Amino acid sequence: MYDYAIMWEWMAFAARWLHVITAIAWIGSSFYFIALDLGLNRNIPGPADGEEWQVHGGGFYHMQKYLVAPPQMPEHLTWFKWESYWTWLSGFALLMILYWAGAELYLIDPDKADLATWQAILISLAFIVGGWIAYDALCKSPLKERPTAVMLVLFAGIVASSWALNHIFTGRAALLHLGAMTATIMTANVAHIIIPNQRIVVADLKAGRTPDPKYGKIAKLRSTHNNYLTLPVVFLMLSNHYPLAFGTENAWIIASLVFLIGVSIRHFFNTMHARGSAPWWTWGVTAVLFVILAWLSTAPLRTATVEAAPLSGAALRYAEAEHFDAVSSIVMGRCSMCHAHEPAWEGMLWAPKGVVLDTPEAVAREARRIYLQAGVSHAMPPANLSFMTEDERATLRAWFEGAS
Template sequence: MNDFAVLWDWLAFGVRWLHVVTAIAWIGSSFYFIALDLGLTKRPGLPHGVSGEEWQVHGGGFYHIQKYMVAPASMPEHLTWFKWESYATWLSGFALMAIVYYAGADLFLIDRNVLDVSAPVAILISLASIGLGWVLYDLLCKSPIGKSDTGLMLLLYVILVVMSWGYTQLFTGRAAFLHLGVFTATIMTANVFLIIIPNQTIVVADLKAGKTPDPKLGMQAKQRSLHNNYLTLPVLFLMLSNHYPLAFGTRFNWVIASVIFIIGVLIRHYFNTVHARKGTPHWTWGLAGVLFIVIMWLSTVPKVLTGEERLSAAGERFVASTHFPAVRDAVMGRCAMCHAAEPGYDGIHAAPKDVFLDSDAAIARQAREVYLQAGRSHAMPPGNVSGITEGERRLIVTWFEEAR
């Protein structure tokens, strides 16, 4: 059993590493081509069909790049396609989600205080939501509103905000952020697999058949590519967030996720503007910084918004008890290794069930659960992994029953 656990953990590590490697390859090529596209310049005398060109220097040499909006008069002998980076990123990411969140659904995916469902049902909800995201997005892009880039982007943002809230009503905070990232990344990869590459394939086939390719195919692919460009940075944040409970484990986590999309767009706007040689909008970094401070503030669950300005009268009694110092030492030593903002127990990345026991106030607020789970029963710690003693359990019972 221990050997299997070790192998499974290394499998997760290996797949995570693969996911990072393929994501770097995909994001790197995506950013490069967006920057290249924005930096193209027109000049008299360009070959027929060329919309712009650019000179670049790198690695001790010079590159002369020209872009054909439809296709050149004849196909080159060697044509490089950029698609496997995207496919490998999504496949490795989905495999990682299955290894961590589906195989460990009871710990990482399901919060029965949020939605009390079985692991198979939670997994089905997960899969359905991811597929639904692409279907809804694709329908909107192909609808009349898809002709307005601004209107489409605003509507898509509203959908992302709704999904940010919706996922927090279904899963743990950690899983909610991860699913929002997968929801968005699935749209991005499906854009490549179902729109961008098929459209380019049709263009190549038409050219070989001596037909004039439809320019709309290129315009459609360019719109989807632009969406991918603006969605990349928020996805990176969401994927990294599982290491930071202050991002996903707070009451306003869905608001934080919604604001992150705006920050990502601001940063991409800066780089896109610079690459297009249309100025240097430094204000985007200033506004992004302000918004980041806002989400830092939201992560502390402001008391003015939650109404939790001080402990209840019962909570004050628990803290004032003569037994509390000893109880606090026991809870801090036996429970807080998992139930903390930054758990120290191996394999635990967020406080289970969002229960925190890392401060006097937190212990007092959870007094009843500590009493039931670790005092009156042996439910916690699981398997008594932290070695809580019978004396400590009796002390918790005495403390709670006297202060109640």
């Protein structure tokens, strides 16, 4: 069983690594093409909608954009889609590995909703799929000719989803699921709107028909939505490392305001890339919103009420296992000066990553993490500042492996 825990940890690491790599590729190409499109020189004669000269890596590049399609189809055409698809696939795999397989620890908060694992997973999937269905219906509704109205309704839906998720799941899972729902919208835009519309244009061109410009217009609108949603998704995917973002009663408001920050930042860069007058006021708005986030994050953490819940499932098994009394003494002696509701370590105001280990019940709940961080590896305590001995680490391993 303990070999399984180590293998599972490495699977999560591999999925996260792939997710980060593909996300970098997707976001990089997306931001590049948005900047390229906005910066095109359109004061040129000819069939092209605009052109741009750039220099990079010792060479010069001459790019031309055709609003609908070029007069003749080139022999080689590069499609930008797999970056998006693999980002979503690797992210979904990571969601299943961490939040579905580890639902008892990371997904379910009995203080909010006493759910069975299968119920929590179904709700998780419903938000991810339902977000895309609602968004796509919005974009095809009578509001589609009013982009600003679409964005306002979309933001209202995001706020409502943030509130609902934070009243169902743990704070960490709530923010992650809001990001996953938004990322699903972005990838579905690529898979179901942008790429299919581009294929229609290519097919028309090959058949000698004049492509309808509406397909390019629709694809560009969805691409613009993706552009403005990218930065909030990155924040939400990183938020699980920062308890001040997810561990407060105001986490749903923090997540909602992050979308406004993303819009203000992208507005600045999009305007600048379009060679317009840079709206420096957006940085003031961003700074004010960020200060508000910091202020909201000071609300009391929920961990105290969660720890008071009775043990069940795997946590109860670890609490009843051999060596548990010794393990509790080791962890609370070597780790709880930092991992406590009120850390004793100078300058530390909250437990790192929201992990509290100052009661036997808390130790039982964090059995797997203790085993991996302090038993198998020497990641904790940091630099072994509390002088955990090799015999103590052996006791941690014996406890976890015996109970598993």
